[in-house]
Amino acid sequence: MGENCFLCGKKLEETFLGKPNGSPVKIKEDNSKNKIYYVCSECQSKNGRNFKKEVEKKLGL
Ligand SMILES: [Zn+2]
Numbered sequence: 001m002g003e004n005c006f007l008c009g010k011k012l013e014e015t016f017l018g019k020p021n022g023s024p025v026k027i028k029e030d031n032s033k034n035k036i037y038y039v040c041s042e043c044q045s046k047n048g049r050n051f052k053k054e055v056e057k058k059l060g061l
Helices: 041-059
Strands: 023-028 034-039
Touching: 023 041, 034 041
Parallel strands: none
Antiparallel strands: 023 034
């Protein structure tokens, strides 16, 4: 199982804990469950603190 960066699509390495090496962004979906999207460090530094907004924008929220 692997995760890709939601913004650029780059494949994320896994940390030693087996978690994707990116920042998780929790988005509340219609059924009120949180879905987690990962954003790589490159996209984070590109968007600064707005990277969560970029995820929402891409989702059309
Ligand atoms: Zn990225």
